[in-house]
Amino acid sequence: MKGLPLLITNPDFADEFDVAPYREYDPLLNRQYTNLMSGNWAWKQAVRFCLNLGRCVIDELYQDVIVAEDLETHGAMYCPLILGSDKTTVSVATGQNEYHPVYMSLGNVWNNVRRAHRNAIVIIAFLSIPKTEKRYANDSRFRLFRRQLFHASLSEIVNTLRPFMLKPDITRCPDGHFRRVIYGLGPYIADYMEQIVVAAIVQNWCVTCPTRRQNLQDFCEGLDVRTREHAKSLARVCNRKHLWDTYGIINDIIPFSDDLPHADIHELMAGDLLHQVIKGCFKEHLVDWVFAYIILEHGETVGHGIWGQIDRRLAAVPTFPGLRPFHQGRDFKQWTGDDSKGLMKIFLPAVVNFIPPDMTRAIKYFMEFCYLVRRSIQTEDTVARITHCLERYHHYRQIFVTTGVRPEGFSSLPLQHSAFHYPHHIRQFGAPNGLCSSITESKHIKAVKEPWRRSNKYNPLAQMLSTNQRTDKLAAARMDFTDRGMLEGSCLSDAMQAFLSLALGDDELDSDELEDGEFEEEQPNGNAIEDGGDPEDDGAVEGPKVLGDVSLAKRPERAYPRTLPELGTCFGVPHLPSLVASFLYDQTHNEPLPDGSPTPPCPPLQHLNVYHSAAATFYAPSDISGIGGMRRERIRATPSWFNGPARYDCVFAENDSTVEGFRGLHAARVQTFFSFECGGVEYPCALIHWYSPVADEPDELTGLWVVEPDFDTDNRPFYGVIHLDSILRLAHLIPVFGDAVIPPDFQQSQSLDAFKTYYVNKYADHHAHEIAF
Template sequence: MVYKSITWWKLFHRYYYKCSLNKRHAVVWYRDPDTVVTNMLDNPDFADGFDVCPYIELKRSDGTRKWSDVMSGNYSWQQATKIYENDPSTKGAMLVPIILGSDKTTVSVANGNTEYYPLYLSIGNVHNNIRCAHCNAVIPIGFLAIPKSDRKYDNDPNFRRFKKKLYHASITAILQSLKPAMSTPVVRRCPDGYYRRVMYDLAAYIADYPEQIYLAGTVQDWCPKCTAPQNNLDAAAGPRSREHTEALLEEFAGDGRILWDNYGIDDGVLPFTHNFPQADIHVMLTSDLLHQVIKGTFKDHLVEWVYDYLVITHGDAQGNVIMDNIDRRLAATPAFPGLRCFPHGRRFKQWTGDSSKALMKIYLAAVASYLPDEMMECLQAFLDFCYLTRRQDIEEQTLSSINLALRRFHHYRAIFIQTGVCDDFSLSRQHSLVHYHKNIILFGAPGGLCSSITESQHITAVKRPWRRSRHYEALSQMLLINQRLDKLAGLTVDFVDHGLLPITHWPPMEVDPFDIERDDEGPSDGERLLGKVTLAKTRNRSFPRYLTEIVEVINFGNLKYLTRQFLYEYLNNTLAGDLELDDLPRITSKIDIFNSAVAEFYAPSDVAGIRGMRQERIRCTNSWQGAHRKDCVFVVMDKDKPGLKGMDVVRTMLLFSFKYEGTTYPCALVQWYKRYGRSPDSKTVFGAHPLPHKFDYRYSLDCFSSMYVNQDADHHAHEIIF
């Protein structure tokens, strides 16, 4: 049983001198990664989402390829082939790609800027949706040291080099127990209960850009994946590799300045992968959607460039007036599950990755009519790239669309140079977009190897344990809490496997506490299905119970006829036509009115459960945060038609149910929106006049006569609306 395997925490010290009279030591806590991987392989909860060998997935319709999980990529194929060619005795062994991730995090700025540096481990055999759901598939295996010094040593090259060496030496020491199984197979039990010979391989490393520089041993502002020069990252360049770096170090041994200036290599740092067979840190570095795309290219580059453009074009005073109106547009976004309310636009300090994701969903419409067409095309191309790369399954056609979106983005972003906003595009995080194509082919969908996984894990592994501690030398308490949490998780898996707990007995995923929609959407651990809608468990007790009385309350006289017409058509499977009210079934039961319903559907590209299921709450109430709320929803009218052509957009006006001959019929009274045109508009526009200063987003659906369907509301919407 998994919970019986105890993974104790250990530590080692490394002493260093801050100055000639002051000796300090760096403490690194870790636990045996081989035991962690053994427990992970023996987890029966992964049985339905576990790959025992590399595979190629082809579409049945046209035979084109599809990439999703790590084992569907070329990397696992290449490594398995390489291992077998080097040692034919490994034939039949199962490859276990080791995925590492690390990210420094701060738990308290007020209490002395308390920082921790956790190191996480996962395996590539586990499917991406399980890894993203954190079901014990991402485990902290170490806490790296963070050496401190006086300010006068902050820019000391010797001290900075020491920190890098300590970083790589620590990871090397932590991973030593995995090294024997990288050359000789070991027997391990797998989630399906079978014993297999397995071989470990360092496959991927999840990190943001500054840490990628640390890992690759390259110079700041150089690319850790290719040899493009620092001042022209868009130039044609070849890939970096372990062999290439070793050849340069041998050729220019003792002349570190040439390596630093001409090749972007720090000869004083040897990546930890050089101590392990077949590992190449330049290949291992994965695409980071959170820091490279969302925080980097979108928030830090494009959003700031738009503001700079408005100031350059209109001057400081008028530019700020326009930005204020853009903020009011952001604040006017109607309530919808997963959309964040920005009551003051972008003007708030606690800006997180979730804030950037939320802004991305509504930003394009907010800046419409204030930017030239080329700039709008640039933003749209970038959003297309972002949403396409975030999909759970990436087909060959999707990959072509990603490449096209990137070419469009590179073409239209020239407008920022032409208008004087920036001088060039030699920006490391923006340059990283060119490597997504290759990384998808190697490792599958980028969403399964994104730093948002490790950042979310900080809550369970670092922040919550720190809050429970006494805050003084808290790390030892945090380690004990993590150890106990792992035991409880293993015990839960064992109980579920033996039928002592239901399969859905897992704690809910963490949500952003500043998101007002946090109760309206989230992952679901239910069984996979296309979709279903369930009314709330409790009715609204302030409403009357009979149709005649309800008609008077909601002031909709046709409700009685429509309800009986619906019942007739449902029972007879035919249209009611011109039947009179007396010819329709009579409803005599009491009516239950509900304030909400829950829609559950398959949406693996968004935050979902381990089976790809997601749930969103549809609200239809007269009192929600001081006003009424009537949500909009999609209704499938013809499942054979693609995209929005097979759907209509409606607004829920009443959710209710009634009984007829012992059967309960859930219903919704909706307002249908009329569609204009047969294809998406080539240009998104906004109203000609600025919004009033005190406009309330809760009345947006009532005040405007026409609206756009937002394809960027979430990743699932981007897939189905076209």
């Protein structure tokens, strides 16, 4: 298999590569599930072979496993091969150019590497797509041939590694060490339509458990799992029709995994967050069911008018990094996975006033399930909460039956049933977001669509294969050169070092300027994280793990006064000097100023500067983040955003660090950023408008905290000055629309000024969900 050496020898994975299964525990000794090798399935394989766990291993979970008698496998490294396949179309205009790529990754590589597409996934084959005339398209013999060709092709692909699934192969690993490696078939990544082909299961049946198709709507916990031995036993005593109708098994197909040792394709079917949960259960089910309910309840004319209001509410949601704008509501011609994820973030506040309470609760619990199951670090506590959310969702979704939206129930919806298997998937394979089909969907662009565009479109497959081989080899070469230090510095730095060596001699070189033969070149843009640069894009950043840091923009704004009184007048806050004086008192004294005491006079300040943005960098491994799980976002406070209306973002400000969740935070809206020097100390600050919760608990119906802007006794905004260290990150506030009718000309920029109360949107991203849960 040509792509395997490019993966297993890649030095870029040296620090993010597991050589043995492990069990991970948090400080409270609760089991954690993260990468594939932290799950029970990898541990079971190691026990079976005694791989890296010693010769005599007794495991409390798998005491029935017979330890391999072959001494050659003892102490070897187990390397599970993660396969994934999915059809894609490269011709947008005609839609006739289809390809069926097969991808491969290593289970030893960490999930964050696989999700970041750092050459952790390679394309290994293109499967043939049989064509026939229309009159034969639905012929049972043609469908059988198509399935058999699929499994025969996969069997031929993986059989090249079959000898090394029983006997170790000596291989160089990413850390540079040579190890004896046992390969095995790992989890398979595919959407539901691909899963039923891979597992040889009848459509509308579950590929993971033998639950009858008629019973898929029942809540099931601790389900039995399909096994290869059970399917073979049934095939010996049942005919083809009985297997099809009673067990959902296609007896005419031999799964490709049957040729491989210790590989059961039913056991290896991983959950698919993108197609099962996001695009399936949420977009294709819940959103469409809500639309159907509104039409049934109010009729076509009024129902479409209500959906028009919902679309305007979606369009009125304030901007936020990573949030796709819905300027036309949900009326998209073609939905993508990112569109479905974006709608999920803002859907509940937009529809809550138009649907029954139980329908709102059903959506709320499903959203909780979705955000919990997509976390990068899962614990037994998280799994218990996932199960609880499923139970409540299963209870409240009956509203769709009683209102006539789903009078036939949910028995014909395997995607709804698949949600019950996620606790099992987490314990077996770790966090599901490391095995999601969104990883292979994203790989389509680099591995299929771009090579096709580069070809001359005449018999392009061979050209696409050559393009992929060359790009993979170039990527591997670059990693190897980087590991050897061949890409450090530049020709200019080497020439400068040689010149200085000849002119001054090695003994006279300044070690501060030239260290280890490197010449420090000028970086024109600087480091956006360290120096507070002001890039336009938010997103993943590279670097070590830091819980949180906020820094001002690199350059201050010039068109502002340089004294506090004038600056306060400019921003409509005439008591700004008093706010700064109170801020300085709190910064220089351990005890706060007593109530009723006069505010001390503001001392003289130097170097007063105003900024329109600040950069918040924080640890968010569940979101799109860098190698260390770090993410950056821009907090804006500008009177004109892209030559348009003003933009003043909201933030989470620390209130009580001893309390978890939103109870330990404040919501606030930034009016401006500024800095000054006082007593030889520089203070980076923010002028903010405070928001307070309207209750001591989140809203019972939506599960979201509700806040309102604070005003003083004269009905003026209640402002405050805080240090940047008190800001955690951006907060996303969505108006509590209530019965308001949004006019057609309402602008997104008006939302934070036009309403009295706001939801704190914990669905803005995974990090916001964790801190505002």
